[in-house]
Amino acid sequence: MAKKLLPSLKVQKQYIQDAKNYCDALKSSYVGRPGIPVKRIELIYSDLFQREYLVGFVDPRWLSSVASGCDAFATLSLEIGDLKSPPIVLVPSKKNLKKNSNLHSIVEHEFVHINQALKGHFPSSFEKSKVDLNEQFVDYVYAEYEANFLQLERWPKLGPPKSYELELKEWCFLRGYTQALERLLLVAIMEKFSDKNLFSTLNKIPKSLEKFLLKFDLETENTHRFIKKLKIFSFQALQMIVRADDLTTSQHLKYEKILKWIGSDFKPLPR
Numbered sequence: 001m002a003k004k005l006l007p008s009l010k011v012q013k014q015y016i017q018d019a020k021n022y023c024d025a026l027k028s029s030y031v032g033r034p035g036i037p038v039k040r041i042e043l044i045y046s047d048l049f050q051r052e053y054l055v056g057f058v059d060p061r062w063l064s065s066v067a068s069g070c071d072a073f074a075t076l077s078l079e080i081g082d083l084k085s086p087p088i089v090l091v092p093s094k095k096n097l098k099k100n101s102n103l104h105s106i107v108e109h110e111f112v113h114i115n116q117a118l119k120g121h122f123p124s125s126f127e128k129s130k131v132d133l134n135e136q137f138v139d140y141v142y143a144e145y146e147a148n149f150l151q152l153e154r155w156p157k158l159g160p161p162k163s164y165e166l167e168l169k170e171w172c173f174l175r176g177y178t179q180a181l182e183r184l185l186l187v188a189i190m191e192k193f194s195d196k197n198l199f200s201t202l203n204k205i206p207k208s209l210e211k212f213l214l215k216f217d218l219e220t221e222n223t224h225r226f227i228k229k230l231k232i233f234s235f236q237a238l239q240m241i242v243r244a245d246d247l248t249t250s251q252h253l254k255y256e257k258i259l260k261w262i263g264s265d266f267k268p269l270p271r
């Protein structure tokens, strides 16, 4: 799977050149200046792909403000001043990648996303676009499935707890699916698309995931069971991504509509 994901040598060569140019420009104009989140920037060798990728070591507080709860994350571009990076992984500046095996494995997961970016299928951000929302959802599930699988096959320590009795591929599907759901619902609450678009997408998810299982040879009792739990997972996703008290009136309205779609079997637990 890892080899299949690599971009062509030509694309890779261009990426490395762009990354080097960005490093030089950033170092000479911004790194080390007050208020600049990037403390260090370099190309890091990937054990998974045997190629180099651009990594920015950033202020941990800044990182948690832009990606709360993430140990590292990949983005299509980091913009500082008038400089725009090629796809890049951001990690907290204080961490030593080589000494922290969990973080190392997470960074390799993010390198998978860089390859996806270079090949034009970086996980969607569910922005309004010409691409159908349901298609974006399935692509997101696949992108995360792929990144989780490549990461955990090589570094199983962060894999499914034994007591779950799940195969790795089932776990990776579950992670991709629930993560895509969290992202979709978060963007929906931030009012990026219409009710009609959101609810027709949510209703189409079971069918499109059944097709996904078939296409990637993932059909098992467990994966089918996960699809049936769409509303339970949606409810759990809501609990993860928002605190109802923090929402604006119109965001709260959307939140209520999603709860209504989930149905009366689930109610937020009293605090």
Ligand SMILES: [Zn+2]
Pocket (backbone or CB within 6 Å): 109, 113, 144, 147
């Ligand atoms: Zn990921």
